[in-house]
Amino acid sequence: MHPEIWMLSFTSARELPRLARQAEDHGWDGLLVADSQNLTGDPYAVLTMAATVTDTLGLGTGVTNPVTRHPAVTAAAIATVQQYSGGRAVLGIGRGDSALSHLGRRPAAVPDFEAHLRHLQRYLAGQPVDLDGYPSRMSWITDTGLPKVPVDVAATGPKAIAAGARVADRLSFTVGADPDRVRWAIGVARQARAEAGLDPDAISFGAYVNAVCHPRPETAHDLVAGSLSVFARFSGMQRGGTHGLASTDRAAVNEITDAYDAHGHATLGSGRAALRDPAFVDRFAVIGTPEHCVRRLTALLDTGLTHLVIAGHSRDADPELLAEASKLFAAEVIPALHAAEPPRG
Secondary structure: OOOEEEEEEOOOOOOHHHHHHHHHHOOOOEEEEOOOOOOOOOHHHHHHHHHOOOOOOEEEEOOEOOOOOOHHHHHHHHHHHHHHHOOOEEEEEOOOOHHHHOOOOOOOOHHHHHHHHHHHHHHHOOOOEEEOOEEEOOHHHHHOOOOOOOEEEEEOOHHHHHHHHHHOOEEEEOOOOOHHHHHHHHHHHHHHHHHOOOOOOOOEEEEEEOEEEOOOHHHHHHHHHHHHHHHHHHHHHOOOOOOOOOHHHHHHHHHHHHHOOHHHOOOOHHHHHHHOOHHHHHHHOEEEOHHHHHHHHHHHHOOOOOEEEEOOOOOOOOHHHHHHHHHHHHHHHHHHHHOOOOOOO
């Protein structure tokens, strides 16, 4: 099996079906859409729409959270996408970011997050869930005869990584583009599984990566800034999230975190702080020519990852420049990554 290359999108409901068809035609393995009610439409509605116009494309959330939706509601929603897509759904979930900040809420505490994940897994498997002494079950999900929807946890800090490792089917790190940081995250996950008596090899690892392919460095920097600010801030928000960063990069992450404007989430304006140090952008993200992007992303896959989620651009990126960069990535980077050797267990 070749490595899976997924796209992360904030695209509107009107544009999502077109984007999904294009992604499938261009060789992407999957498409994730954000769950952030104040910034974009309902992800499960647009994923169901995408399922009706695609045949092979994986479809999932990037990401939902354990606060704005009850686990039974989330399970029913993603299971519906699973039905419409014929088994192509993935549930991406994290502790919460923009969906919560726009409501004045903080990310879920890790113990609450892990409990939510366990409830989700049981619902998706058609098993009973005890919620405050009241048994609850969703047998209709297994009655469909489709495989259980995989739960993919997005995590940055060591406690969230460990929680995801114990409960999830897939674990996608949000620690930047440094292979050493990814190796650290994999080590935390494998140790957590071993300590829980679980097989460290019975889970797949991936990473969210800010990546833009463009021959003009200044254009690539502008395209990636808003998206980069989101993921760099994750490292500054969580205890232990800056593990392995050089002091200069740690300072850049802290500056981005302090200056971040949630109302401009993932826009170029929110990423201005990131652009103050172009060298940090080059290290934390993957930007440049197709050859450069292939080399950097292959190095990440060589750490033992089976999938990458490409968070490629600011929400307010210039459409023409974005189309140019996306076309180049699809034409030259994805085929080269698909040809990479799969990680050995």
